[in-house]
Amino acid sequence: MHATTARHTASPSRRSIHTPQRALTLCAALALLVSTSAFARDRHDPAIDASLANGLRPTVLQSNAALPKWSLQARMAEHHVPGVAIAVLRDGKLVHSAGYGAREAGARSGVDADTLFSVGSVSKVVTAATTLRLASEGKLALDQDINTYLRSWKVPATPTVPAPKLTLRMLMSHTGGLGVHGFADYLPGEPLSTLLQTLDGTAPAKNKPIRLVHTPGERSDYSGGGVMVEQQVLEDVTGQSLDAIARAQVFDPLGMQRSRYTDPQPDTDNIAKAHDGEGALTALPRGWQSFPEQAASGLWTSASDMAAFVAALTASYRGQGNFLPRPIATDMMTEVSPSWHGLGPRLDGAGQTRIFHHGGSNDSYRAWIEGYLETGDGLVILTNGENGAELAAEIRNALSDAMGHGVNPPVRTVGLDLRDTRYADYAGIFERDENIPMDQRRALADFFDIPALQVKVANGEVRVGMAGAPRDGQVLPLSPNRFVSPDIDGLQIEFLRDAGGKVSVLTVVHGEGRARYVRKP
Structure with a gap:
């Protein structure tokens, strides 16, 4: 069965941005050291290793079918995905972080927990956390008309919405009524759009103008365009680039030393290169695309860094960390009606099975993050192949089974004679x-x-x-x-x-x- 969903494309950096280095206080430096030591090294958990050796499976199984017990290695070959990085949290602590396969097909460069991947729309959750950190400092209000913040650009009126009033809560929950679901990638050598060109859909931007298509607040409509408006709010309020803001608000406090909203340079070390559906290297000669729509889809990060991020969100929600004040973390993890989203992540379940999650999908990279809000458990899956979403779903099934919360059990069909x-x-x-x-x-x-x-x-x-x-x-x-x-x-x-x-x-x-x-x- 096929839905009419557009692809969740994303995009990282565009312009060369000078990012001033902030002097770290002693406390911040100590926090960075602790975070780095906790999340920077490859490590293996025997139960997770066993699940990846023979626990991958589909979600839907025929009534009489045995669990296939696929291995990660076999499924990577089946889906033509050269490289994968996986991290797993238990009670907020990193128990497993490792890489599998190659950064580049046919090369001997192995993936590890610090390998840099494009993570597509997972970027939106990090952008949301950046916004919420500024809100916690009183620099932004979630329910204030964003036109009071915007200086470089304003949300255009439409015949049906002559005086648009949008808020950050709407933008982060995809209830703002703005269009442009996702964005196309840019190949090496293609000119990259600026933020204003993206907002107005003018060349070299590849998207339509970001404009209202619904009355704000009336419905859920996933909008990467809305997150780009959020980026413009952040940059207009602070006078800094998104990468600089995120570094000060998220990357440095959490020790996410590999993470960035700007394009990696050609000499960047330990980067997972892009591969097509047949597993062949693409986006040559450099080996990866560009994603100028930074806030929506432009984050480059590692499994270790994303594990630190997921751990920080769950700890804040549980009142065990101070990355976000607990009331703001609770708002982040509460659905904004009528959306599936809270303030950034998607949300499912209740009680011990309450989870937040988000996927990412650029042309040649697929990513998944998931956090268990009541237990502090979580997982991160990063891939460097066009078919990575199918593989990531099977890995998620294996990890969910190993973690034992019953969040994602196999769905078994029943035997019916539908010729009746x-x-x-x-x-x-x-x-x-x-x-x-x-x-x-x-x-x-x-x-x-x-x-x-x-x-x-x-x-x-x-x-x-x-x-x-x-x-x-x-x-x-x-x-x-x-x-x-x-x-x-x-x-x-x-x-x-x-x-x-x-x-x-x-x-x-x-x-x-x-x-x-x-x-x-």
Whole structure:
């Protein structure tokens, strides 16, 4: 099954920015030393090693299928991903951080926990933390009209929103109503856009202008464009580049010595190079793309650095750290209705299974971070291949199983004879019920914004796709009337048979989100 989601592209640096070095106080220097010693070395945990040796698996399994017990090495080869870096936290402490494979296909340069990777949209969470640190110092207010902060650029009015009022809370939670989902990468030698060119969509920027497409606050619509407006707020308020602000607010306090929002130089050591879907080196001659949309997708970092970041967020939330004041950390980790996001990260679960997470996806790099808010556990997965998202999902499954919280268990289908005529009336065209409030649709209003679905039942399969489109996908039974998509993680479809025996409604379910579709007469 295929949704209409645009790719979460990202972008790092653009201009050569002079970053002034801040003098560290003795306390800051000691904090940096402690953080560096805690998070800088490769280390191995036997349980994690075992899970990576024979614990990778898909999310959806057939009813009678045994767990495949894939090895990381075998799946890297299957997905043509040359290099991976993985870090795992237990109770806020780093227990595993290591690299696997090569920084460059065919070379002998191995990945380690300090290898530099592009992390795509994971950048947004670090940008959000930068903003929240400034808010904790009283330099920004989360619910103030951002036009009072902006000096270099203003949010343009539209016919439907003649006097736009957006806030940082809206920008970080993707409820601001701005467009431009993601950004295209730039190859070596291509001219890079400035921040203002990105905001206005003027050459050499590759994106459309960042403009309002919805009334602010009315719906969830993932917007890398909105995060670029957040960057402009940060730079206008401080008079510094994003890289300088993040270094002072995040990188230096947490000892993230490898992290940067600017392009690595060609002589940068220990960098994971970019690879295409066949595992071949790309973006030559340098070996990696540029991402001028820094706040949205331009962060370069390492598994060790990101582990320190995840640990700092969970510690702040638990009242065990002072990176963020606990009330602000709690705000960060609370959904902003009607979004799936808090202030930066996405959020799922409740109680001991409450997690924050975010993925990143540039052309040749895929990344994933996840933190367990009640326990302080967490994980980081960085890859340097176009197919890294599929691999990262399998690694996440293995790590989740090893950590034992039951957050991401395998979903087993059931055996149904879908050739039975009782399932024939699932077929048809179902139109979305627009009366369902956005706070119930949540993320489905964004990544599954499909006005009508077509269901086909034939050859023992149920297939679902966008009405009128040639592509569809098989959904697999979890019960006689509930089906799961193997293509879209966590997406399920339920056919509702009423008291008269008719199926006139189906619901699409993703986490806490619900969308209702009614059979077209």
